[in-house]
Amino acid sequence: MKVLIIGDIVGQPGRNILFKFLEKRKQNYDFIIVNGENSAGGFGINIKIAEQFFQRGADVITLGNHSWDKREIYPYINEHKNLIRPLNFAESAPGNGYTIVEKNGIKVAVINAQGKVFMPPIACPFLAVEEVLPKIKEETDIIILDFHGEATSEKQAMGWNLTGKVSVVYGTHTHTQTADERILPGGTAYISDVGMTGGHDGILGMNRRESIQKFKDGMPARYSVCEENPRINGIEVEIDEKTGKAISIERVNMGYDEV
Structure with missing residues (x-):
């Protein structure tokens, strides 16, 4: 099966x-995952946008540290299992950290976890993922992890920790696509960050002037979304439906005229 995974939409x-x-x-893919935590004005996701993603072909939406920026999503995420937030959030938080979706007779599990290094304090993502894996594997061997983290070292550690146990480990959050895509021993596709879908002539998808000024004077700044040079970033992964092993991984990096 061919899976499309799209990086942080800004x-x-x-x-x-x-x-x-x-x-x-979209007809070229069997399963589509998008990270939508910055899709509403650069901060969070709302119900209208989540519905648009689903209507246009997304099978699962993952989130991250901006999961709760829009309060309207709190009850919605409880009712829609294919919108997931990091697994290692507090147990009392709305929503779920993973979902299992059956499509065309094939079950696909998607897990969302958030890193600890250079991020807000949170429960250990390694232990959280390891705890749910046995239960997930009772239903499917096709398991995909969106690891929302800052540090490349932590992301690589997660990839090696799960190699041969899951189909894909991919990073989100840094908004900068890395060039280290590979198939790890054991059949796990890995990349440190799938990148960002949005304006690439700004800074992490926001207009550069506010960000540059904040670096200069340290004063609070109200960021606005960059509209210059929109690009789509992500990966395409081929997975063996019988074994859950990844066969190939390729980056997606296209401008508006290339799409």
């Missing part, structure tokens, strides 16, 4: 290029 520019891409190409 604001309307990110949504627009994603929708154009899916309109032309």
Whole structure:
């Protein structure tokens, strides 16, 4: 099966290029995952946008440290199992940290976890993922992890910790696509960060002027979404449906005219 995984979608520019891409190409994929935690104005996700993602072909939406920026999503995430937040959030938090979706007779598990290094205090993502794996494996061997973290070392550690146990480990959060995609021993596809879908002539999807000024003077700044040079970032992964092992991994990095 061929899986499309799209990196952090930032604001309307990110949504627009994603929708154009899916309109032309979604039929090429058996399963689609998008990270939507920055899709509503750069901070969080709302119900309207979540519905748009699902309607246009996303099978699962993952989140991250901006999961709760829009309060309206709290009851929605409890009712929609295919919108997931990091597994290692507090047990009392709304929603779930993983989901198992059956599509075309094949079950696919998607897990969302958040790193600890250079991130807000949170429970250990390694232990949280290891705890749920046995239960998930009772239903499927096709398991995909969105590891939302800052540090490349922590992401690589997660990849090696899970090699041969899951199909894909991919990083989100840094908004910068890395060039270290590979199949780890044991058949796990890995990349440190799938990148960002949005305006690439800003800074992490936001307009550069506010960010540069904040670096200069240290004063609070209100960020606005960058609309310059929208690009779509992600990966395509081929997975053996019988074994759950990854066969190939390729990066997606396209501008508006290439989609």
